Amino acid sequence: MIRINHQVVEPGDLKGITKPIEKNIIKLMAGYHSTFDYPTIHQLEFELLYRTNTMKAAEELNKSGAKFTTFTYAFCNKTYWDRLANGGFLLKPSISPSTAILDILKNGKLYAFECSTAIAIVLYIATLYSIGRQRFDLLFERLYLMDWQFDEDLPIYQIYSDDFLPGDVLHFNNPDFDPKQPHWRAENVIFFGDDKYYGHGVGIQSASTIINFLNKKRKPNPKNSAYLMNMISRPHYLSLSN
Template structure:
């Protein structure tokens, strides 16, 4: 269900205000859950819908960029724009606009390699850039650092348990009996793009069955516990991010 300014609304009531077809699909998903999605204003709802649509665009753009999958030990960035730190993270060089650094990941993805958790952070940063624009992005994300689940304070994220996931959410496939020789396949962090399709760095955009089968192929010998989609949902704090514009 959707609550705007203290009132439950249905997608039909918002049809004149929200005309984008992708956003309408997300609205329908929200309305179909018994969980209530609360918004103080229509503008707050519109911002989240735009951000979620831009998250899918960002996931598709990164998927097509040519960026490679690797572990922290072997990660590398475009060194013209980023420092590679000893822990495998990337730190934006002095004098480089944050928007330029993020855009380069899409334009010159072949010059980068990283693992799936950093990929999720990159997707969300791209989505922020698409949503608030380069001027605001450069103001708030002046010294970008890309590493695992470490986010800038202006891109707060939180976790919740449940199955009420919607397009643009970050989800997690767990592989409980992963091959100890390939520990990086203990899990796959993904963006839900709709219609049982998920973007996972190193796997691409695939349905849940394909991702589970892929992870099951990365299990230790004589294992019998299948990989599965966890009940944990990771979301940006859209309300806080909307204040950056």
């Protein structure tokens, strides 16, 4: 269900939303039991833009040549980033955050990181595409890329639901992961809809392909298959739109 200014709206009421991918998201929102609440149509339109940009950024990162590795072996372009002892990347002083984050797409072969940092990169790039360089550079002056540690200006929250929408961050769990490969205990992904998911290290795949991949990373004599969790991570679109 979609509500704008406390009024329920149907997809047919939103004449200004014409892009097929955005119309599909609206149709899903309207059909779910969850309530998607917005003070104004502007906030809804911003979320649709951001979700579209999230999928665009995921596709671009997938094509960038950036490699998958663990925090121990993570590396980055030293022109823009300092690689910290924990495997995180900290923006160098006096470097434009927008230039540095886009360098990951431009010079992907100079970067390697694991899947949670990849999700952070996707969401920062989606933020840049959605709010523009000037505001992005003001908000993320000392950008830090590491696991799920997001800047306070990019708040992320989690809900337990299977009302998945394109642009959501979803999570595959692998309960019987191989202790020698703990980085495959889970795979964080961007959902595209139509059984398509982007996960760093596995590419853009179907759910069954990702599950089969994770099942090959289990301990001997496993009892439990990997599975897609009913947990969604989302940016706080309303605060970003303001």
